[in-house]
């Protein structure tokens with residue numbers, strides 16, 4: 525299944541992603557760098573999705 529990284533917008537396979545849960549929702553990232561950026565400002569990035 526394909527997922528989208530909310531920080532950089534990359535689309536990739538779910539199996540290859542780094543995951544993080546925020547407000548009971550699971551987010552997928554292409555790397556730890558994007559995950560760290562999300563954790564710093566989760567409000568900004570979670571709003572942007574969809």
Ligand SMILES: [Zn+2]
Nearest residue numbers: 529532554558
């Ligand atoms: Zn990314």
